Amino acid sequence: MISAPTRRHVLAGAAALAVTPMVRPASAQASARVVVIGGGFAGATCARKLHRAGLKVTLVEPSASYISCPFSNAVLGGLRELKDQTFTYEALVREGIALAPIEAKAIDGDARRVTLGDGASLPYDRLILAPGIDIRFDGLQGYDQAASEVLPHAWKAGPQTSLLRRQLEAMDDGGTVVISAPNNPFRCPPGPYERASLIAHYLKTHKPRSKVLILDAKDAFSKQSLFTAAWKELYGEMIEWVGLSAGGKVTEVDPGSKTFITEFGKHRADVGNVIPPQRAGAIAVTSGIADQTGWCPIDPVTFEARQHAGIHVIGDAAIAGGMPKSAFSANAQGKACAQAVTLMLRGEAPPSPKLINSCYSLVAPDYGISVAGVYQPAKGLLADVAGAGGVSAAKAPASVRAAEASYAEAWFKTITHDVFG
Amino acid sequence: MTMAGRASTVLGASVLALVSLAGALAQTPAAPTSGAAAFITSPPGATACLGCHGPEATALPSLARLSARDIETALAEFREDKREPTLMNRIAKGFTAEESKAIAEWLAAHAGKAP
Structure with missing residues (x-):
């Protein structure tokens, strides 16, 4: 509204055009080319914002649709269908974003161009890298692509989610579901524990003599006290968690016998879910934007990669300090990065951002818990703002847990609309 | 327009x-303040709010029809533990009164318009 052109602006603009090329800076900015690699929560958010800022945006994403990881544990619990998790890029294309439905093969950061799978070359003024995660099939002995067809990871939603659900449905009552959880950092820190919860919900309803065993490579996890208390309250002894110091770290899997091997012993699964170690999506690694950790260090104000100028990394692939690898973080980073990049293309310094994360987990369909945080740049990272953040109250009536469960669903509806239209 | x-x-x-x-x-x-791209001049933190609070109300309230004063008051009450929270107290405590005011003013102007 503020900027709707008044008659004076119209005339001034016309005069300027007629006399001198004074508008050139605006035109130059408007034609600045931004390439976004990856159409998940981070990349799609950022692409839409940059397009609204008048920039020429190309989104490089080989998949015709995006299947959301948030709420995919509810698919495993039989509470939702995968189609409810699936979003297309139709709204983005309708808005005028150019979609390159092909894989990004290589980045030449010095020449500022991306090579696509068909050999075509996309030049850019700024590149947004939002490739999400890749499973490290070299990260756990015995766990390769073929093993994931027997012991699904289901950590990228899609066919893997459906496979794990079918296995749960086929399991006999009295079976044991084994979940191995990785060490930090990984996508969706509370995810393995929400998954255990919603699988237990399914089992309690359909196969009540069954068990869920979580073998964990760490001694503490997100929302731990809330999960632990709720498990006891809702599922009795059905869920057992074994942490690192109790011998929970899985060192090898044998897909043939569905066996999880730890330093302390062997656990045979009827259904096995390996949540393996992860790293930034392949393009970040092959282009050298990820460091030796497998993740991408960034400037906390601009999200520009420490490894190369002109390339900004957002979402799960980035090392975002205190911010967890969540969809909410990815969305918030997508917006803050779009703001920074737009201003940088205008030759202006971006302001120091503040970012928010909030993340709900379902322990049961009507039992939600949450974690939240506020972050700002400090000492070169995105650090927690002291005094803010934390998890849901330890003691709360059922009505509060039910409210948080309904907020979780509301959040999903709102954020997916914000990201995908 | x-x-x-x-x-x-x-x-x-x-x-x-x-x-x-x-x-x-x-x-x-x-x-810089075009309605279609108001995020460019948004104050720190403001755009993230729209990840939960969309243009239409759900189980979570929309901010689109609230005044800047309403939003600023709510943030102050959550920040000072004067309102029964589920999650908002944990977020509101991350912002000063001045930052919250700027966020409230921006949200009141833009929360319903996909900024």
């Missing part, structure tokens, strides 16, 4: 082309 339309009516058909050209220019990044 409505202003541009009015201008063209007033000035007549001969300047229509210039009006539409000016309209196009207004949508470039040169227009």
Whole structure:
């Protein structure tokens, strides 16, 4: 509204055009080319914002649709269908974003161009890298692509989610579901524990003599006290968690016998879910934007990669300090990065951002818990703002847990609309 | 947009082309507070709120029909533990009174318009 052109602006603009090329800076900015690699929560958010800022945006994403990881544990619990998790890029294309439905093969950061799978070359003024995660099939002995067809990871939603659900449905009552959880950092820190919860919900309803065993490579996890208390309250002894110091770290899997091997012993699964170690999506690694950790260090104000100028990394692939690898973080980073990049293309310094994360987990369909945080740049990272953040109250009536469960669903509806239209 | 339309009516058909050209220019990044790209000048933290609070109310309230004063008051009450929270107290405590005021003003102006 503020900027709707008044008659004076119209005339001034016309005069300027007629006399001198004074508008050139605006035109130059408007034609600045931004390439976004990856159409998940981070990349799609950022692409839409940059397009609204008048920039020429190309989104490089080989998949015709995006299947959301948030709420995919509810698919495993039989509470939702995968189609409810699936979003297309139709709204983005309708808005005028150019979609390159092909894989990004290589980045030449010095020449500022991306090579696509068909050999075509996309030049850019700024590149947004939002490739999400890749499973490290070299990260756990015995766990390769073929093993994931027997012991699904289901950590990228899609066919893997459906496979794990079918296995749960086929399991006999009295079976044991084994979940191995990785060490930090990984996508969706509370995810393995929400998954255990919603699988237990399914089992309690359909196969009540069954068990869920979580073998964990760490001694503490997100929302731990809330999960632990709720498990006891809702599922009795059905869920057992074994942490690192109790011998929970899985060192090898044998897909043939569905066996999880730890330093302390062997656990045979009827259904096995390996949540393996992860790293930034392949393009970040092959282009050298990820460091030796497998993740991408960034400037906390601009999200520009420490490894190369002109390339900004957002979402799960980035090392975002205190911010967890969540969809909410990815969305918030997508917006803050779009703001920074737009201003940088205008030759202006971006302001120091503040970012928010909030993340709900379902322990049961009507039992939600949450974690939240506020972050700002400090000492070169995105650090927690002291005094803010934390998890849901330890003691709360059922009505509060039910409210948080309904907020979780509301959040999903709102954020997916914000990201995908 | 409505202003541009009015201008063209007033000035007549001969300047229509210039009006539409000016309209196009207004949508470039040169227009810092353009309604279509208000996020560019948003205060720190503000755009993240819309991840939960969309243009339409769900189980979570929309901020689109609230005044800046309403939002600022709510943030202050959550920040000072004067309102029964589930999650908002944990977020509100991350912002000063001044930052919250700026966020409230921006959200009141833009929360319903996909900024």
